[in-house]
Amino acid sequence: MQWSVCVYVCVCAPVAFLCTLISPQLLQQQACRLIRPASLPAVVKEGNITLGALFSLHDAVLESQLTFTSQPEPAQCTGFNFRTFRWMQTMIFAIEKINRDRRLLPNIKLGYKIYDSCSSPLHALRTAVELMGGREEESGGTECQGKVPVVIGDGGSTLSLVVAHFLGVFQMPQISYFSSCACLSNKKAFPAFLRTMPSDFFQVDALAQLVHHFNWTWVGTVAGDDAYGRGGAQIFNDKVTKLGACIAFYEIIPKNHAPTEMARIVKRISGSGARVVLVFALEQDVKALFSEALRHNLTGIQWLASEAWITAAVLSPPEFHPILQGSMGFAIRRAEIPSLQSFLLRLHPSTYPNDPFVQQFWEEMFRCSLHNRSGGAVLGVPACNGSEELASVKSIYSDVSQLRISYNIYKAVYAIAHALEAMLRCVPERGPFPGGACPDTHSIKPWQLLYYLKKVDFINEFGEGTKFDENGDPVAMYDLINWQLSESGEVQYATVGTFDETKSTKLEIEEKQIIWNGYQRQVPVSVCSSSCPPGTRKAIRPNFPVCCFDCILCAAGEISNQTNAIECVTCSPEFWSNLKRDTCIPKLVEFLSYGDTMGIALLAVALLGSCATLATALIFAFKQHTPLVRANNSELSFLILSSLWLCFLCALAFIGQPTAWSCQLRHTAFGIAFCLCLSCILGKTMVVLMAFKATLPGSNAMRWFKPPQLRALIFLCTAVQIGICGAWLGLAPPVPRRLMTRESARIILMCDMGSTLAFSLVLGYIGLLAAVCFLLAFFARKLPDNFNEAKFITFSMLIFCAVWITFVPAYVSSPGKYTVAVEVFAILASSYGLLLCIFAPKCYIILLRPEKNTRKNMMAK
Secondary structure, X not given: OOOEEEEEEEOOOOOOEEEEEEOHHHHHHOOOOOOOOOOOOEEEEOOOEEEEEEEOOEEEEEOOOOOOOOOOOOOEEEEEOHHHHHHHHHHHHHHHHHHHOOOXXXXXXXXXXXXXXXXXXXXXXXXXXXXXXXXXXXXXXXXXXXXXXXXXXXXXXXXXHHHHHHHHHOOOOEEEOXXXXXXXHOOOOOOOEEEOOOOHHHHHHHHHHHHHHOOOOEEEEEEEOOHHHHHHHHHHHHHHHHOOOEEEEEEEEOOOOOHHHHHHXXXXXXXXXXXXXXXXXXXXXXXXXHHHHHHOOOOOOEEEEOOOOOOOHHHOXXXXXXXXXXXXXXXXXXXXXXXXXHHHOOOOOOOOOOOHHHHHHHHHHHOOEHHHOOOOEEOOEEEOOOOOOHHHOOOOOOXXXXXXXXXXXXXXXXXXXXXXXXXXXXXOOOOOEHHHEOOOOOOOOHHHHHHHHHOOEEEOOXXXXXXXXXXXXXXXXXXXXXXXXXXXXXXXXXXXXXXXOOOOOOEEEOHHHOOEOOOEOOOOOOOOOOOOOOOEEEEEOOOOOOOOEEEEEOOOOEEOOOOOOOOOEEOOXXXXXXXXXXXXXXXXXXXOOOOOHHXXXXXXXXXXXXXXXXXXXXXXXXXXXXXXXXXXXXXXXXXXXXXXXXXXXHHHHHOOOOOHHHHHXXXXXXXXXXXXXXXXXXXXXXXXXXXXXXXXXXXXXXXXXXXXXXXXXXXXXXXXXHHHHHHHHHHOOOEEEEEOOOOOOEEEEEEEOOOHHHHHHHHHHHHHHHHHHHHHHHHOOOOOHHHOHHHHHHHHHHHHHHHHHHHHHHHHHOOOHHHHHHHHHHHHHHHXXXXXXXXXXXXXXXHOOHHHOOHHHHOOO
């Protein structure tokens, strides 16, 4: 069965109701009718085609008390809005201009039927029902079709939502000039809705990019309690969060503007720490918010405005300047419409006596009463004398400097005209409808006009294209507006940038032209936490948004070279972080050099020791014929002094940057020099010990310790060490090595032993010789005092062994260059011990006590 749809709406209470599906047979028995006659005021002008329109000429509606026993009184609207009245007059201006145009819709006269929706969703629905009430009660028609094929309006998104739901049932095209809610782009819910106002989706995108451009990461959001405010603010919050910013707070302005709630919102703004706050609301709600902000002396906030109030004249009075100066927001493109101002100024009550809105407009504009022209006053309001002129009064109605919404209305009227023109030019059998049919231009069906409206694409007299996308939205183009004050103290809406969704670079800003809140030229900073500079990383605070964080200095060896780094990067092994922790610099190469204090000290001590050794050798050379020198086996003494001189000099190989030859030289020279020295001392000790043993009858021990035998002993002992060192150098020689650890800021340049076993054998063999010398000297310690060589050798071996025993743990535990310093110290200490213990007493006698350097004294015991 085929079904037809008819909607009955009853407006006898605050509720519109009764939508019923009935069959065609029932439609033939019962005609469509309204429950009661329409009584809403309207501006009407007949034409061949009548355009319907809804404007919120009043800001509120006073509903009568409902008794449910009688019909309610007509609603009383209050708060006449001059700005909206100008919008309505712009529509009439555009229609009359089209009627005079011989090229567009020739021989067609457009009419209009305009209602006041009073900024109320319920009242907007009532007016929409009036526009659809095409037939009177007594008519016998069977079609639910209004007199108008299209409706322009309403202004607010909340109002348009209600009207679009209703008109969409009839496929009645609706073109809004100010509704920007992104929800209205849903064609499934609103199939017949179009608009010349860009969707909030694009406006919010522009606002989010603005926030991102100026690096504001701590932003507050305040929204009106309606579809426009809540929808736009929610999209904004989602977008800026994806861009890395955080929402400091999200507040809703109640529609009743309750003082306690408004005060709470202002206190929340003040205590949030956010310097940038977006207010996404209608101008009435915004005015209530800023009035409360003035009472609390809320200053220092950079306000971001939604399109609904950025150019609203209701906020331009001087009392709002302290808090709103510098505000920024996006407004749709404006235009200068020629002759519009003179058209606006034509109004006079005598010219339009039947226009209910002109009468009220005149009374509100001049604060007089037209109902008391005979004289006197009504409730203290003077009577209008008829001499009032609109041109003499400065008001938002006659101000055509910011024609933005008015321009949207102008474009909407012309879009309808071009759609009608396309319908009239339809060629039969080539039409867009089934069978190539064209629309019936004598009785235009709304759904047919809707088809042509969706196809509209023209360039107007201002060079701007007008068309609708698949969602019924126009191309989004905005001006970035900055509230600035002129020298006379008036608000100037300075254009400091643009947003065009068709361009690759959508947002363009002239930052030098911006004057921020507080008359500042510097961009305000709105962050929960200041940016972490290079050298630090962000550490999120527990239970706080991600924009609230602490800046932690990178650990040693790590850097961050960008602002707000999430984590620090570890430097490569050869590099270390600088003091600021923002750059990796080459690590300091550490070795025992001739330039540092320790190297100089050890060098001086080594040179002093070598000089002392040479001095001792010179003394012995000059005094070699003296009894003391002769008695000490001058050949062995000179050999010991030569080996000690080499020991002092080999310490120099440990100082300076390690190289391949120095690493090989230092340990082998040290091992061989000490081995030679100890071999000589061993031979000397054995000679001393055997010299007294040989005095016993029948002893021939001395024949084994003559010079050739001693030389052979020394050569043999030294050859063993030479063999160990040769094998060491041949199999695993010491090489330079860079010791790098990630925990250290220095690269230790050292000599790798190559073979720990070989190094241990070298030290072990030296220790073995020292131990044998010590034991032999210990056995000979009680020889005659005047020739007690063994006692001094014993002391020297004690010092030698003590030094090298303590060397091992000190060597293992010393870091870096101190390892080498410990080894040099051990070499020098043991060399000085041998030099002083063995040769110092002899030099003392030779130089200071020559009287004891006699044969008689040597042989005393």
